Amino acid sequence: MARVTELQVNGARRRIDAEASRSLLSVLRDDLDLTGAKYGCGEGQCGACTVLLEGQAVRSCVTPVGTAAGKAITTIEGLGPAGRLHPLQEAFLEAGALQCGYCTPGMILSGVALLLRNPAPGEAEIVRAMQGNVCRCGTYPRILTAIRLAAKKGGRP
Amino acid sequence: MSDTPVKTLAFEPERYELHAPAAYHFDLDRREFLASxxxxxxxxxxxxxxxxxxxxxxxxxxxxxxxxxxxxxxxxxxxxxxxxxxxxxxxxxxxxxxxxxxxxxxxxxxxxxxxxxxxxxxxxxxxxxxxxxxxxxxxxxxxxxxxxxxxxxxxxxxxxxxxxxxxxxxxxxxxxxxxxxxxxxxxxxxxxxxxxxxxxxxxxxxxxxxxxxxxxxxxxxxxxxTGRHRYPSDIRRPGMLYGAVLRAPSFGAKLASFNDHAARATPGVVVVRDGEFAGVAAPDREAAERAVRSLRAEWKAAAQPSEGELFAYLKQHAEAGSPREQGSVAEGMAAADHKLRQTYTVAYIAHVPLEPRAAVAEWNGGRLTVWTGTQRPFGVRGELAAAFGLPEDRVRVLMPDMGSGYGGKHTGECAIEAARLARAAGKPVKLVWTREEEFTWAYFRPAGVIEVASGALADGSLLAWEVHNYNSGAAGIGTPYHVPHQRIVFHPTESPLRQGSYRALAATANHFARESHMDELARTLGLDPLVFRLKNCQDPRLAAVLEAAAGRFGWKHRKAAPGHGFGVAAGFEKGDYVATCAEVAVHRTTGQVRVVRVVEAFECGAVVNPDHLRNQIEGSISMGLGGALFEHIEFEDGKILNPRLSRYRVPRFRDIPKIEVVLVDRKDLASAGAGETAIVGIAPALGNAIFDACGTRLRSLPMAPNGVRVG
Structure with a gap:
């Protein structure tokens, strides 16, 4: 079976030894102890496992680690510039856009991917981009507020 | 380990919570801890x-x-x-x-x-x-x-x-x-x-x-x-293995034959068979999943009820219940100018906590330590102690802040499974239930049948109120309105599916029945639904939230656009008062329901944290509209037919209306808890608004999984 021996995660090369067919999510969480990406459904339906692959939001639970090799992976742990928060992380705190917080890393990374594509998205575009992320606590209106807040501040660190 | 037959685990949720054992007397003499x-x-x-x-x-x-x-x-x-x-x-x-x-x-x-x-x-x-x-x-x-x-x-x-x-x-x-x-x-x-x-x-x-x-x-x-917080499923221990459990193909099925040769031949894999329990532990998640798939098992299925017969089943298996009576319903009905009798039903729904059940178990000598997501750490400790024949002081349960529960994580089966695997492996084992396991092997909010009969005078004064709730529960079963003649009965029944607590328990179902019925009665009497409620309200706190919600909503001056409708509902539960006004739009040809705007007024005594209270209320409305409109568990002969997020629809961004929250802060009253009751108003407010929009009365939750059949 093909194996993957290196990933580029949060700007660093990380040595791993994983079968290429394993999910990116389980390698990040279990092999690299980057537990910010969460398991929620295992079928790419809830967005809790969202990470950035070359700046695009992907569902890491349905992404074989083999397809992520050689690409720049960003997880929630590596989002903010060293020691600081990304504007969208700050906006989540400002808007109080979480309860249990389990969906939060995936929400933030989906929002960041959107803001990378379009720094000033309209309401409908935000909803379209975020439709695949579930917050069971129902903080949706606050998440929209947070994304608008971050967009207003330029949306990038 | 004993198997867990579905029926003996069925419990009426509120009674279940109240009877949660409190057998442990804390020993003040824990010198070790005090020394530490x-x-x-x-x-x-x-x-x-x-x-x-x-x-x-x-x-x-x-x-x-x-x-x-x-x-x-x-x-x-x-x-x-x-x-x-x-x-x-x-x-x-x-x-x-x-x-x-x-x-x-x-x-x-x-x-x-x-x-x-x-x-x-x-x-x-x-x-x-x-x-x-x-x-x-x-x-x-x-x-x-x-x-x-x-x-x-x-x-x-x-x-x-x-x-x-x-x-x-x-x-x-x-x-x-x-x-x-x-x-x-x-x-x-x-x-x-x-x-x-x-x-x-x-x-x-x-x-x-x-x-x-x-x-x-x-x-x-x-x-x-920042992702730094460690949820139960994020806990990691040195040398830890990953678990997976062999599940029966249907509820009540018994393991008839079992062959684990392939799994046992795989390096690093540990297989456990103990009675009806079979599972594996392996060095990574995928290896564990592969190993459990390689187990060859034959099952002897037992016939189980299906969704189609659910409501008949609940009524057929009901106990008589003990009525709460006031006055004489027969007298009240005899004196009434208008009478109404309706039946409301509620489907099973799932909690769907975004973090499924998860546990990391570790044995150290004769001591067991388990990190797990639960709302009852001491209850789970008791379950672990019983399952392994240990005194409770040999078991430690730690509960890192978890990825939500909504009443769905009271029990410790995942912790027990992880601990059983860890004991066999001689290493710590992490077990995270898959979403499908969470949908299938946890428990559901009870389904129910609720019959309401009422009588009122022509001027709109309520005279008689009779409720029979089959299975869904007794929380919120009474009426906060003034009715001289009442008969309220909760009938426990056998439940086809394993059921338990859920945010607000049966108060959601009972409020749906009562507040829908109040709306129907108001229409029968030709009264405005808000006026009718206030006319029969002698509780100033209930009146205050009704007026606060209606005022912010603009109830008096409401004007419906074509296909739009307005609804109101109110209630009282767990020390909280709530009133909800909703506007919906029903698509003329597809019957799709769009929730346009919701205003909810809430009073829970002295407000402890206004922003977090608003967050709970907004969240309750968002979560509640799922159970109101489209969430339901489909099941047939012991199988859950929609145990995945691609098959079970939960509210998402596009479903969420404009939500406005009005807090009534009563600093003169003790603070009540506020994480649950805010959910009870949304279903009846939406049902009443849908009727207002298109004239179709919906008496079953969920009301519109595939849209409303108009007219």
Whole structure:
């Protein structure tokens, strides 16, 4: 079976030894102890496992680690510039856009991917981009507020 | 390990919560723990003999006299509070921190809460029933107030002065007359004081709160937006393996044959077969999944009820129940000018906590330690002790702040499975249930049939009210309106599916039935639904939320666009009053329902944290509209047909209306818990609005999984 021996995660090369067919999510969480990406459904339906692959939001639970090799992976742990928060992380705190917080890393990374594509998205575009992320606590209106807040501040660190 | 037959696990959820065992008397003599605290002062609060459950009578029965909480101020001035309550997203960690900081007059950042660690915290039945705010918060207020008075005493002793002249602020005791001051740490250094205080020590009244009552942000919020926080499923132990469990193809099926040759031949894989339990542990998740797929098992299925016969089944298997009666319904009905009789039904729904059940179990000698997501750490400890024949003091359950529960994580099956695998593997094992397992092997909000009969005079005065609830539960089954003749009966039944607690329990179902029925009756009488409610309302707190919601909504001046409609609903439960107004749009040809706007007024006594309260109310509305409109468990012959998020629809961004929350802050009243009741108004408000929009009355939850059949 093909194996993957290196990933580029949060700007660093990380040595791993994983079968290429394993999910990116389980390698990040279990092999690299980057537990910010969460398991929620295992079928790419809830967005809790969202990470950035070359700046695009992907569902890491349905992404074989083999397809992520050689690409720049960003997880929630590596989002903010060293020691600081990304504007969208700050906006989540400002808007109080979480309860249990389990969906939060995936929400933030989906929002960041959107803001990378379009720094000033309209309401409908935000909803379209975020439709695949579930917050069971129902903080949706606050998440929209947070994304608008971050967009207003330029949306990038 | 015993197998877990579905039917014996069926319980009526509210009774289940109330009867949660409280068998453990906390042993104050835990010298090891006390020694580990080092010096400083420790305040131990004796819990009240009767835990006040607000309006839930009889709650205190069977509660042992026990320690409610304790609070330690270390020699460096750090404040640590130990409580059995847990954080599940309701922000109890924040509200309880506020309570302590309030009384200690200390910065929030100096207060740390240890929650839900059964080795460190006093016994607690669990975090449910909206009881944290009305029962634990006052205890922590008292413990912290006592600690404050103790610190004042220490300062008075130190400065050889009267304590009356001293003040506490900003984490310091000061003597304004002399300018002397001392930090908490300076006062506790070199001390080893234990003070046990009575449950009724005086606390700061809400009118004078300085810290509580404000919108304090979530404690450790940064850890949640950076991924640093470790949920139960994120716990990692040295040498840990990953577990997977072999599941029966249908409820009640028994293992007839079992062959694990392939799995056993795989290096690193451990296989366990113990009665009906079979599972594996392996070095990574995928290897565990492969190994469990390689198990060859044959099952002997047992016939099980299906969804199509659900409501008939519930009625056929019902007990008579014990009626709550007032006046004579027969007399009331005989005198009524208008009578109405309707039946409402509620489907099973799933909690779908985004973090499924998860546990990491580790054996050390004869001791078992389990990190797991649960609302009842002590309950799960009891389950583990029973499953492995251990005394409870050999089992430690730790509950890291988890990825929500909504009443769905009261039980410890995942913890037991992880512990069974870990015992066989001789290594720690992590088990995270798949979403499909969570949908199938947890438990559901009960389905139910609710029959309502009512009678009213032509002027709109209610005379008679009769309710029969089959299975869904007794929470919120009464009516908050004034009705002279009432007969209210809850009928427990056998349940085809395993069922249990859920946010607000049956209050959602019972409010749906009652408030839909009130709307139907108002239409029969030709009265405005709001006017009809107010006419029969003698409770000023209920009237206040109705008026607050209607006022913000613009109820009196509402004008419906074509296809749009308006609905109102109100209620009372767990010490909270709620009124909800909704606007919906029903698509003329597809019948699709769009929720346009929701206004909800809420009163829960003195508001502890306005922003977190709003968050709970907004969240309840968002979550509640799923169960109201489209969520339901489909099942056939012991199988769940939609056990995945691609098959079971939960509310998403596009479903969410404009939500406005009106808080009615009653500083003169004790604070009630507020994480549940806000969910009960949305379903009837939407049903009533749908009728207003298109003339179709929907009496079954979910109301419109595939849109409304118009006309």
């Amino acid at each position: 605290l080092g010096g400083g002062i420790l305040v131990v609060l004796a819990a009240p003999a009767q835990q006040s459950g607000g309006h839930r009578g009889g709650f205190g029965r069977g509660m042992p006299q026990q320690i409610g909480a304790w609070l330690h101020i270390a020699e460096d001035g750090g404040v640590t509070v130990y409580t059995g309550k847990v954080e599940v997203g309701q922000n109890a960690r924040t509200s309880l921190t506020e309570a302590v900081a309030e009384e200690l007059r200390a910065p929030l950042a100096t207060v740390r809460l240890v929650m839900g660690d059964t080795d460190l915290v006093p016994f607690d039945m669990g975090t449910f029933g909206s009881l944290t705010t009305p029962t634990m918060a006052p205890q922590l207020h008292r413990a912290a107030a006592a600690a404050r008075e103790l610190l004042i005493g220490l300062a008075a002793e130190k400065w050889k002065t009267e304590r009356g002249g001293l003040a506490v602020a900003g984490g310091k005791v000061t003597n304004p007359a002399t300018g002397q001051w001392a930090t908490f740490g300076e006062l506790t250094r070199g001390r080893k004081l234990v003070e046990t205080i009575a449950a009724d020590a005086p606390v700061t009244p809400a009118e004078r709160w300085q810290v509580a009552g404000r919108s304090t942000p979530k404690v450790k919020g940064v850890d949640f937006v």
